Amino acid sequence: MKTVKVVLVLTISIALVLVVVQNTVPVQARFLWFTAEMPVILLLFLTTAGGFALGLIVALLAMSGVKSKS
Secondary structure, X not given: OHHHHHHHHHHHXXXXXXXXXXXXXXXXXXXXXXXXXXXXHHHHHHHHHHHHHHHXXXXXXXXXXXXXXX
């Protein structure tokens, strides 16, 4: 099972790297009143990092909630 997880993580990581490397064109990103022009590669990295951080925070909060109940 551990090998399957490693292969899955490597496959997703390689696919993500391929998508990011192929998207270097500048785009305009808007969020509320903030507007920025940046390469798609940077936007993809920032959204991926943000999603990872959010998932990590939720997982840690869920784990701490389980530990405090027992």
